[in-house]
Amino acid sequence: MKPVDVEGNVHDERVYNILMVEDNPNHYKILQRFIKKSEKPLKVDHVVSAHEFFNVFLAKNYDLILLDYNLAQYTGLNILKKLNELQVMTPIVMVTQQKDPEIAINAMKMGALDYVIKTKENFQHLPEKILAYVNDYENELANNDVFKLKRRNLLRNNDVRKLVQYLISNKQLELKPESSTKYTFSPGHIELETEEETLEKVLQILTLNKMMVKKPVGVKVTCPRCDSDNVVSAPVCPKCGGKVFVKNTIGGDEPLRCLSGCGETFSKVKVAYKCNSCFKEFSQEESRYKHIYVYQVNPQMLEEFKNVLVSNDEMQLWEEKNKQYAENLEQTKQMHEEIRTQLRALIEQQIKKN
Incomplete structure (x- = not known):
């Protein structure tokens, strides 16, 4: 399947992103060697543990997991179970030296596309099979009624529907960072009455279900103590960390001179940071980093989303009309009951007079 961009342009070349979870680096090298030999457009990232896998996997869009x-x-089955709990819709192939048929059966039951034994011959054919796995899965994802129903149900969720509808109606098929230093999805930014935490959760759900694509576009500094990204930076002296320095006018090759205590001259400043959440001051070496992402509506599903949203709008309109009809019917019943009560009272009064 050739990639399609937001404007509908078809591209001939596509690089398939693969994540290999393998604690034996030699097996990773063997696969890389056969990929290079096959000249298939595959880019393989390698992790060696489950902990590293989840950190890397959630930070990037992968076409397939080995x-x-x-x-x-x-074990690989533990990871499969966790991915099922997250409702991850990324194809997974178990690649192992274990020839136990029970493991293979359990892996397939838990959603693995295939179970490949590690042999030289299988590694040799794996690059070509990876392309087939991905293309078959993407066709299934786009056309299978079960997946369509799941996406339709997700779009009936009010928060999900509002976000997708906003993006499509405003022809804004991407959510971008507000600036290079601050990355938030505040209600004011996209004009939605949705809490930032809820919106982040919606974006994660849409990404895991391949309804949106998450692309890393940079990184931001975070506090090593509290992990907040509410951080400010300041230039400091590279020798003593002082924050006061001036242009060097007393001679020498270095253009700057520290006035904070050491009095040394230098040509380049260092960067120091302060967290506005926990007020910790820290150096560049102590810094942690988070990816900055752009979220893009999956262009291959754009028409489907439009049709579902129209259908959902019609359903919502029908439900509102039905609700209004029920309310009118209830009001009519109450009115009739009041009239009957009044008539009964009049009849009783007339009987008493006679």
């Missing part, structure tokens, strides 16, 4: 069975502390 999952080893024997890992430190975890």
Whole structure:
């Protein structure tokens, strides 16, 4: 399947992003060697543990996961179970030296597309099979009624529907960072009455279900103590960390001179940071980093989303009309009951007079 961009342009070349979970680096090297030999457009990232896998997997869009069975502390089946709990819609192939048919059956039951034994011959054919796995799965994802129903049900969720509808109606098929230093999805930014935390959760659900694509576009500094990204930076002296320095006018090759205590001259400043949440001051070496992402509506599903949203709008309109009809019917019943009560009272009064 050729990639299509937001404007509907078809591109001939596509690089398939593969994540290999393998604690034996030699097996990763063997696969890389056969990929290079095959000249298939595959880019393989390699992790060696379950912990590293989840950190990397949630930070990038992968077309396929190659999952080893024997890992430190975890097995491949443990990871499969966790991915099922997250409702991840990324194809997974178990690649292992285990020839136990029971493991293979359990892996397939838990959603693995295939179970590949590690042999030289299988590694040799794996690059070509990876392309087939991905293309077959994407066709299934786009056309299978079960997946369509799942997406339709997701779009009936009010928060999900509002976000997708906003993007499509405003022809804004991407959510971008507000600036290079601050990355938020505040209600004011996209004009939605949705809490930022809820919106982040919606974006994660849409990404895991391949309804939106998440692309890393940069990184931001976060506090090593509290992990907040509410951080400010300041230039400091590279020798003493002082914050006061001036242009050097007393001679020498260095253009700057520290006035904070050391009095040394230098040509380049260092960067120091302060967290506005916990007020910790820290150096560049202590810094942690988070990816900055752009979220894009999956262009291959754009028409489907439009049709579903129209259908959902019609359903919502019908439900509102039905609700209004029920309310009118209830009001009519109450009115009739009041009239009957009044008539009964009049009849009783007339009987008493006679």
